[in-house]
Structure formats: C-alpha cells, structure tokens
Amino acid sequence: MPTPHDIWKPSPDDRPGPAWQHLCAALLFGVVGTVIGSLGLATFTIGPSISAFSPASTLQIIGGMWFGLWGVASGLVIGIGSDLLSNGAGGPGSAMAHVPSHLALSVLTAWVFRRRRLDPSLPTARERYTFIAVGGLLSSVLAALLTQLALLTTHNLTDLWQTAPILLLWTVSSAGCAVLFGVPLLTFFSPLITGSPLFCKSWLGTSRPFRLSDLSGSNLTLAGQLLVAIGAAGLVPIMVLSVTGVFFHGSIGHPFRTLLPLMLNLSFFLSLVVTGAAVLSVRRRVAELTDGARRVGAGDLAHVVPEGQDELSRLVQTFNAMAMDLLGSRARLHRLMVQQEHQVKELEIAGRLLEEYLPCPTPTVPNFEFAARVLLPHRVGGDFYDFIPLPGGQLGIVVGDVCGKGVPAALFMGLSKSLIRVYSTQRFSEPEPLLALNRFLTDSNPASMFLTAFHGLLDPFTRTLTYVNAGHPPPLLVRGNGGPVEPLEGTGIVIGIQADPELSRAVVRLEVGDVLVIYSDGVTESTNTKRELFGEQRLSELVTRHASESAPRLVAIVAEEVSAFAVGQPEEDDLTVVVVRCTGAEPPVASDRDSRLHLVATRENLGQVRQFVRESATALGAAEDDVADLVLAVDEAATNVVVHGYQGAGEIDVVIAREGDRLVARLTDSASIFDPTAVPVDDPERATRELRGGGRGILLMQKTLDELVHRPGPGGGNELTLVKRLSSPAPH
Amino acid sequence: MNVSISTDTPERCTVRVQGEVDAYTAVDLEKALAGPLESKATRFVVDLSRVTYLSSAGLRVLLHVHQVLEKRGGQARLFGLVPPVRKVFEMAGFDRVLRIVGSSEEAAGD
Numbered sequence: 001m002p003t004p005h006d007i008w009k010p011s012p013d014d015r016p017g018p019a020w021q022h023l024c025a026a027l028l029f030g031v032v033g034t035v036i037g038s039l040g041l042a043t044f045t046i047g048p049s050i051s052a053f054s055p056a057s058t059l060q061i062i063g064g065m066w067f068g069l070w071g072v073a074s075g076l077v078i079g080i081g082s083d084l085l086s087n088g089a090g091g092p093g094s095a096m097a098h099v100p101s102h103l104a105l106s107v108l109t110a111w112v113f114r115r116r117r118l119d120p121s122l123p124t125a126r127e128r129y130t131f132i133a134v135g136g137l138l139s140s141v142l143a144a145l146l147t148q149l150a151l152l153t154t155h156n157l158t159d160l161w162q163t164a165p166i167l168l169l170w171t172v173s174s175a176g177c178a179v180l181f182g183v184p185l186l187t188f189f190s191p192l193i194t195g196s197p198l199f200c201k202s203w204l205g206t207s208r209p210f211r212l213s214d215l216s217g218s219n220l221t222l223a224g225q226l227l228v229a230i231g232a233a234g235l236v237p238i239m240v241l242s243v244t245g246v247f248f249h250g251s252i253g254h255p256f257r258t259l260l261p262l263m264l265n266l267s268f269f270l271s272l273v274v275t276g277a278a279v280l281s282v283r284r285r286v287a288e289l290t291d292g293a294r295r296v297g298a299g300d301l302a303h304v305v306p307e308g309q310d311e312l313s314r315l316v317q318t319f320n321a322m323a324m325d326l327l328g329s330r331a332r333l334h335r336l337m338v339q340q341e342h343q344v345k346e347l348e349i350a351g352r353l354l355e356e357y358l359p360c361p362t363p364t365v366p367n368f369e370f371a372a373r374v375l376l377p378h379r380v381g382g383d384f385y386d387f388i389p390l391p392g393g394q395l396g397i398v399v400g401d402v403c404g405k406g407v408p409a410a411l412f413m414g415l416s417k418s419l420i421r422v423y424s425t426q427r428f429s430e431p432e433p434l435l436a437l438n439r440f441l442t443d444s445n446p447a448s449m450f451l452t453a454f455h456g457l458l459d460p461f462t463r464t465l466t467y468v469n470a471g472h473p474p475p476l477l478v479r480g481n482g483g484p485v486e487p488l489e490g491t492g493i494v495i496g497i498q499a500d501p502e503l504s505r506a507v508v509r510l511e512v513g514d515v516l517v518i519y520s521d522g523v524t525e526s527t528n529t530k531r532e533l534f535g536e537q538r539l540s541e542l543v544t545r546h547a548s549e550s551a552p553r554l555v556a557i558v559a560e561e562v563s564a565f566a567v568g569q570p571e572e573d574d575l576t577v578v579v580v581r582c583t584g585a586e587p588p589v590a591s592d593r594d595s596r597l598h599l600v601a602t603r604e605n606l607g608q609v610r611q612f613v614r615e616s617a618t619a620l621g622a623a624e625d626d627v628a629d630l631v632l633a634v635d636e637a638a639t640n641v642v643v644h645g646y647q648g649a650g651e652i653d654v655v656i657a658r659e660g661d662r663l664v665a666r667l668t669d670s671a672s673i674f675d676p677t678a679v680p681v682d683d684p685e686r687a688t689r690e691l692r693g694g695g696r697g698i699l700l701m702q703k704t705l706d707e708l709v710h711r712p713g714p715g716g717g718n719e720l721t722l723v724k725r726l727s728s729p730a731p732h
Numbered sequence: 733m734n735v736s737i738s739t740d741t742p743e744r745c746t747v748r749v750q751g752e753v754d755a756y757t758a759v760d761l762e763k764a765l766a767g768p769l770e771s772k773a774t775r776f777v778v779d780l781s782r783v784t785y786l787s788s789a790g791l792r793v794l795l796h797v798h799q800v801l802e803k804r805g806g807q808a809r810l811f812g813l814v815p816p817v818r819k820v821f822e823m824a825g826f827d828r829v830l831r832i833v834g835s836s837e838e839a840a841g842d
C-alpha cells in the first residue's frame with residue numbers, strides 16, 4: 001500500500017506528459033461536471049442561486065485534487081458551463097459572479113492535500129477527516145460567502161440577513177454532497193487515477209507520457225476499463241437528457257423538469273458508487289492474489305489464497321495448485337540436494353580417510369634425511385608420495401601424480417599408492433612395483449586413468465638409489481661437491497596405458513652432501529602473472545643455492561618460492577616436493593674397504609666368506625655368539641648361491657654393516673633368481689630325516705637371523721639381506 | 733678340515749673330524765666315510781671335539797651316516813660337540829635324531 005508520500009513523489013520513470021493529454025482529461029472531466037451541474041441548476045431553483053448544483057461542486061473539489069491546475073480549469077468549466085447551459089438559472093451575469101467560489105472549491109482542498117502530502121484515496125482517518133473538514137465544510141463556507149458577495153453586487157441583495165438562510169442552505173448542500181459523493185468517489189477511483197499517467201503530482205502534472213496503447217485491453221487495468229465503460233454508458237443518456245431538458249425548458253410541465261433529471265442525476269452517482277465498490281472488490285481480490293504471488297515467490301509455498309466463488313476463483317485455484325506443486329517439487333529438490341550434499345561430504349570424508357589410511361611418516365634411515373610436502377588446493381587431489389620402509393633397512397621412495405583432479409583422481413591415487421606399497425612389501429612375480437601396478441592398471445582400468453611416477457629404492461648401506469622413472473618430471477640430483485645437477489631422466493612411459501612397457505631401472509650412487517629433489521609438475525608448471533613457468537632451471541638453481549640446508553628447510557624453501565612466484569595466480573595444480581639428503585653424519589658401515597668382500601663364488605671360497613664375516617662382525621662390536629650366528633647364516637646363504645645359483649662361474653659380493661643394534665649382511669650375486677625365503681621349510685622334521693629334503697640351510701638361517709630379505713638385484717641376480725639383532729650390543 | 737678313521741673292531745670304527753665342515757669340506761668328509769660305511773661296521777664313534785664349525789652340509793653327511801647304519805641295525809654316536817656346533821644341531825633339530833653322548837666311553841659302549 002503506497003504511503004501518502006509515495007503518491008506525490010515523482011518516480012524515476014515519471015516525465016511531464018504533453019499538455020494536450022491533461023487538457024483532454026480536464027475537458028472530459030469538465031464536460032461531465034457541466035452536465036451534472038446544469039441538470040442540478042435546471043431542476044432545483046429554490047431561489048436566487050439556490051439550486052441542486054452541489055453534486056457538480058463535489059466534482060470541482062475532486063478535479064483540483066486529481067488533475068492539478070487542469071482540474072481547477074475544468075472546475076471553472078463546470079461552473080460557467082452549467083450556468084450557461086441551464087440558461088442562466090441565477091440570472092444574467094451570475095455565471096461570472098460565481099467564478100471566485102468555483103475557484104475556491106477547486107483550489108483549496110487540492111492545495112491542502114498537496115501541501116500535506118495526503119493520499120486522495122483517503123486510506124486513513126486523517127485523510128478522510130481532512131477532506132470532510134477542508135473539502136466539505138471550509139470550501140463550502142468559503143464558496144458560499146464568495147457567491148453571496150458576488151450576488152450582493154449583481155442581484156441587489158442589500159440585506160445580508162435576508163440571504164443568511166440561503167447561505168446556510170448553500171453550505172449544507174455543498175458540504176453534504178462533498179461528503180456523500182466525494183468520499184466514495186475519492187475512495188474508489190483515486191487509486192485508478194493516481195496509477196494512471198493523467199494524475200498530476202505537481203500542479204501541472206508529472207507523469208510518464210500517455211500512450212494510445214495504454215487504452216488497449218491488456219494495458220488498461222480492469223478497473224480502468226470499467227470506469228471507461230460506465231463513464232461512456234452514463235454520460236450519453238445524461239447529455240441527451242440535459243439537452244432535452246434545456247430544450248423543453250419552459251414548455252414542459254414541472255414534474256419532468258424537476259423530478260426526472262434529479263432521479264437520473266442521483267442514479268448516475270449511485271451507479272458510480274456501486275461500480276466503484278465492485279471495482280474495489282476486484283482490486284482487493286487482485287491484491288490478495290498479488291500478495292500471494294509475492295509470498296510464494298519469497299518461499300512461503302504453503303500460503304493459500306482464499307478461493308471464493310467469483311470469476312477470479314479459477315485463477316486463484318490454479319495459483320494455489322501451482323503453489324502446492326511448487327511445494328512438492330521444492331521438497332523433492334530439497335531431498336535431492338540433501339542427498340547430493342551427503343554424497344559430496346561422503347566423498348570428502350573418503351578422501352580424507354584415504355589420506356589417514358595411507359600414512360607415510362618421515363622415515364629414519366642412518367646417513368639420510370628426508371622431508372616431503374604435498375599441497376592440494378582442492379583438498380583432494382592426485383599427487384602423492386610415500387616412504388616405504390623395507391626389510392633389510394632399504395627404503396622405497398615414491399612420488400606420483402595421477403591424471404585428472406578431484407575425487408576421482410584422489411580415489412585413483414589411493415588405489416595406486418596402496419598397490420605400490422603392497423607390491424613393494426609383498427612378494428609378486430613382478431618385482432618392480434611400478435611394473436606390477438602397470439600390469440594391474442592395464443588389465444583392469446575402465447576409466448583409462450594413468451599416472452606418472454618415480455620409484456626409488458634407497459639402500460643406505462651401499463648409498464645407492466635404484467630407480468624407475470615412469471614419465472615423471474626428472475628428479476634433480478644436486479651434488480654436494482658442486483658438480484652439475486643431474487636430472488634422473490625418465491626410464492619409461494607413464495603407468496596405465498601400455499600393457500608391457502619398456503621400463504628399465506637405473507642406479508645412481510649418492511655421496512655425502514648430495515641432495516635429491518623429487519617433485520610433481522605442479523612445481524615447475526606454476527605460472528606467474530606474466531604467464532612464465534617456474535620451470536626446471538629455476539628449481540635447479542634454487543636447490544643448488546640452498547643445497548646445504550636441512551631437508552625440511554629445503555622443502556619449505558621450495559614451497560615458499562613457488563608460492564611467491566605464483567602469487568596472484570589461482571592455485572590449480574597439486575604440488576609435491578620430496579627431498580632426500582645424504583648427510584653421512586653417522587656412517588653405519590665400518591668402512592667400505594673393510595666391510596666389502598668381492599670374490600668368485602666357489603665352494604672353496606666359502607671359508608674366506610666366513611672369515612670375512614667373522615672379522616667384520618667382531619670389528620663392528622658383535623658378541624661371539626652373534627658373530628657365530630651371522631657367520632653360519634652367511635655361509636648357508638653363500639652355499640645356496642654356489643650350489644643352486646650359478647650354473648657356471650660367478651661372483652659374489654658381501655657387505656657387512658652395523659645399524660644401531662642390528663648387524664646387516666648383504667649378499668649380491670648375478671646368478672639366476674633364487675629366493676631362499678620362498679623355499680618352504682614348514683616341515684623341519686622332514687628336513688632332519690630325509691637326505692634330499694631341502695631347507696636345512698634355510699632353516700638354520702631363519703633360526704639364527706632376525707630378518708631375511710630377498711630382492712632381485714638391480715641388474716638381475718639376487719640381493720639377499722641378512723639382519724642379526726645384537727643380543728648385547730657393545731658400544732660402537 | 734681333516735678326518736681320520738680308525739677301525740677299532742670289525743663292528744666299530746672311530747671317526748675324528750677336525751676343523752670346519754662346510755659345503756666345500758663336507759664333500760671330502762662324505763668321500764672319507766664312503767669306505768667305512770660300506771664295511772660291516774654297525775657302530776660309528778664320531779669325535780667332533782675338534783670341529784670348530786659345522787654347517788648344514790655337515791649335518792647332511794652325518795644324517796647320511798645315521799641312515800645307512802640304522803638300516804643295518806647299527807648306530808652312530810657323536811660326542812665332544814663344542815657349544816656353537818651343538819647349537820647348530822639343536823637349531824636343525826638333529827639332536828633329536830642323531831645320538832649325541834657326553835664322552836668317548838659312552839660313545840663306544842653298549
């Protein structure tokens with residue numbers, strides 16, 4: 001409901017309409033008023049100036065309120081026109097004599113309403129009382145006084161007392177009409193006028209220009225169409241009657257001249273009021289529907305518009321049904337959204353669980369230092385790394401990057417990481433974990449996902465890294481002695497696309513002070529605002545510059561540098577940095593010279609092997625019993641190499657090292673693959689009773705050792721690691 | 733490794749082993765024992781007191797001796813095992829199969 005302030009305030013759409021439009025409106029209004037006024041003047045002429053003009057003076061008051069100065073002008077037309085048309089009921093000259101009172105009626109109320117910004121549709125008691133007081137009483141009294149003043153001069157009415165009753169009658173009649181007709185007219189029709197371009201917000205009108213299309217059915221409000229219809233229907237007979245009334249003036253008898261036009265006059269107003277009431281009822285129904293639509297639009301779908309029995313009820317029923325349908329579909333949509341939200345949350349939890357289920361704590365390996373960091377801008381991603389502690393003190397280092405992003409990549413990552421770990425720690429026909437993973441993926445990978453991966457097997461005793469690089473960005477080996485940076489180039493194609501790829505192994509030896517940086521393409525493909533890539537060169541220089549920093553510090557430096565480089569750019573790709581540093585601070589090996597034996601594998605040389613083991617182990621601080629155990633185990637292992645491994649001549653390499661309270665022996669040969677740990681020794685009884693029953697030697701190895709690990713050597717052959725935990729470790 | 737074999741009686745012979753018995757020397761030991769095993773002897777008195785080392789290859793030879801003698805109703809008796817060697821027997825479970833005794837008298841007696 002617009003406030004009074006809104007009624008008079010020009011809206012941004014308003015532009016002054018052309019004068020002709022207001023002129024036409026004022027003329028039409030004036031003609032209607034003139035006809036009504038002339039009928040009143042013609043019917044009741046009680047005495048000098050006392051007539052039934054009062055209904056027309058109500059229109060004069062309203063005209064000024066609705067149409068501003070145009071309404072004032074039409075008020076003058078009503079007055080003067082009515083006098084002329086009724087053949088000067090008040091005598092010659094009375095038309096001009098009434099001009100001041102017409103002006104007073106038209107101007108006063110309109111001025112008060114504009115001045116105090118009151119709504120002409122009289123929505124509140126304040127507006128209604130103001131209209132009754134000003135429009136009814138004050139205007140009428142003022143108009144009556146001005147009329148009498150004029151009549152005193154033109155009709156020789158010398159005695160004011162003589163005119164006092166007339167004055168009173170005039171006032172009562174005019175004020176009565178203003179209340180009787182004016183209040184309903186304003187209440188019912190003001191909303192239509194103020195909503196139309198004809199309404200004058202200022203005295204000369206501020207509104208958008210009137211267009212002819214405004215009169216077409218779809219643009220004219222229902223109420224507006226009714227108004228036009230009633231106006232046209234009522235105006236024509238009244239005009240005819242008034243003309244005939246004037247024509248028959250003087251020649252027709254009293255009853256026709258007085259009662260019939262009066263009845264018509266009253267019926268016209270009555271029809272206006274009844275029509276107005278109907279229009280208002282329609283407006284109320286439309287308002288209910290509008291309000292309903294607004295509330296439904298705002299989300300109150302349960303709102304029901306009262307349906308009723310009228311013509312609008314079907315529209316209302318359809319509207320209510322629509323709201324119910326919307327309510328239903330909103331509930332469905334809500335269920336779907338909740339479901340989807342649930343699913344997304346579950347996937348996120350799955351991703352996080354994946355991370356938690358696949359822990360990779362930074363390993364502790366003598367002589368080496370490790371640090372790693374993965375940055376996933378989308379929480380779940382395809383980058384991963386893993387440190388896999390292996391029996392015998394070796395360490396698997398994995399960095400991988402799964403194609404794609406988001407939850408599918410994360411799940412695929414989890415699968416790949418788990419499988420690499422399983423393939424690294426369990427025994428499979430394919431010893432290289434990445435090749436085993438490739439076989440799994442190429443056998444069953446309907447989503448055609450793939451990954452790049454680097455897998456390095458670090459042997460802290462020999463300080464060698466045996467690696468496979470499947471399409472991964474080459475890790476950078478920065479030498480501690482200032483030598484050139486060595487990229488560990490790819491040794492094969494990415495995992496998951498080719499059934500039996502060429503994926504070879506390469507070996508690199510790490511020296512004290514060397515730093516290996518393994519990373520994902522998120523590092524080198526970070527871009528700055530100039531769309532430059534971070535690149536391998538920049539990374540290489542950065543690591544070289546900070547090669548003496550600790551591994552965790554170096555990881556932090558790389559991460560910070562990349563982040564600073566790509567500042568202002570959206571973080572899109574996952575980013576992984578793994579740093580391996582050969583510290584060499586606590587050499588676990590007695591010394592390479594002392595603890596390494598290399599000789600031809602023959603039965604004769606077994607004694608030399610035992611002597612070497614005995615001396616090395618004793619030198620490393622092992623007690624006599626432990627020495628004896630290790631000697632026996634190595635002898636048995638070497639015997640296997642000699643007896644079962646080599647068909648012809650071959651060599652054997654033995655390394656003894658101590659790591660804390662563990663004594664480690666490593667036997668390397670290039671014989672055909674023979675895995676002593678794969679020989680079943682589940683029946684020791686049989687081993688003791690039958691000559692040909694194998695496994696006696698292996699049984700002894702198992703009894704004497706704490707760990708026995710077989711792994712195919714990097715260049716073929718076998719690599720056997722024997723670990724003996726010292727029973728009473730002597731200080732070393 | 734050295735091995736000396738003396739025939740005490742037609743039924744009994746004494747085997748003295750000295751040094752380390754591994755896959756290399758076990759071959760020599762097996763060769764040295766081949767003759768006595770073909771004889772009619774049913775009692776082998778095996779003196780291991782000077783064996784400083786013995787691996788599974790040595791166990792295998794001794795098992796062979798045990799099986800051959802057992803087949804003809806005889807027995808090998810081992811004595812004088814130094815602790816590391818005894819441990820090997822125990823780890824392999826051979827102490828339950830072969831007869832290990834405390835002295836040469838016990839090994840030679842009934």
